[in-house]
Amino acid sequence: MLAHGPVGRQITPERLTRHLLLLADSSTGVAALSLLGSEAARRGLAVTLLQNSASGGLPPRLLQADVEYRSTTPEAGGLLGALPALLPWADELVVAAAPPLLDTLAALRRARAAPFTLSAGKPIRAVPLFEPRSGAGGGDLLPCGTGMCGACEVRVHGGWRLFCHDGPAFPLEELRLVEDEPRDD
Numbered sequence: 001m002l003a004h005g006p007v008g009r010q011i012t013p014e015r016l017t018r019h020l021l022l023l024a025d026s027s028t029g030v031a032a033l034s035l036l037g038s039e040a041a042r043r044g045l046a047v048t049l050l051q052n053s054a055s056g057g058l059p060p061r062l063l064q065a066d067v068e069y070r071s072t073t074p075e076a077g078g079l080l081g082a083l084p085a086l087l088p089w090a091d092e093l094v095v096a097a098a099p100p101l102l103d104t105l106a107a108l109r110r111a112r113a114a115p116f117t118l119s120a121g122k123p124i125r126a127v128p129l130f131e132p133r134s135g136a137g138g139g140d141l142l143p144c145g146t147g148m149c150g151a152c153e154v155r156v157h158g159g160w161r162l163f164c165h166d167g168p169a170f171p172l173e174e175l176r177l178v179e180d181e182p183r184d185d
């Protein structure tokens with residue numbers, strides 16, 4: 001799992017966003033979104049961070065006082081299960097999760113299916129949590145964090161982006177995470 005640095009571009013909420021919903025799958029997702037949450041709250045936005053975790057939520061001492069924190073579990077339906085109750089409140093979402101969940105969210109929104117029936121136009125940015133790409137010999141590439149190695153390539157419509165340079169957040173509708181075509185290289 002890629003987990004280095006602050007990398008890439010700062011995630012800045014949209015100008016008109018007043019209610020920011022952060023969805024974090026696992027503690028890795030919380031780590032990816034916690035700085036954004038505290039910065040947005042400091043600027044006066046109402047921020048709710050929902051964590052899905054099989055092993056319980058974060059210890060209270062690690063929570064930002066000005067960020068509303070909620071937790072769920074895979075058994076309770078995970079992030080997708082909790083989303084219908086929170087989505088109407090949110091002006092914008094940022095989701096840090098593995099590709100299958102991001103792909104499911106994108107498909108539901110494209111189809112305007114529940115819970116996006118009335119909310120398909122809300123901006124959603126996605127922070128993909130994924131394993132580094134394998135090198136030519138089959139082993140994992142060691143992520144460089146500088147845009148040089150290609151270990152963090154993220155597939156988007158029309159090509160590839162680098163998580164460490166162009167990310168960490170991408171518009172959900174631009175991602176094409178499920179590999180359905182072979183690479184050209």
Ligand code: FES
Nearest residue numbers: 144145147150164
């Ligand atoms: S980690 Fe992004 S190019 Fe090396």
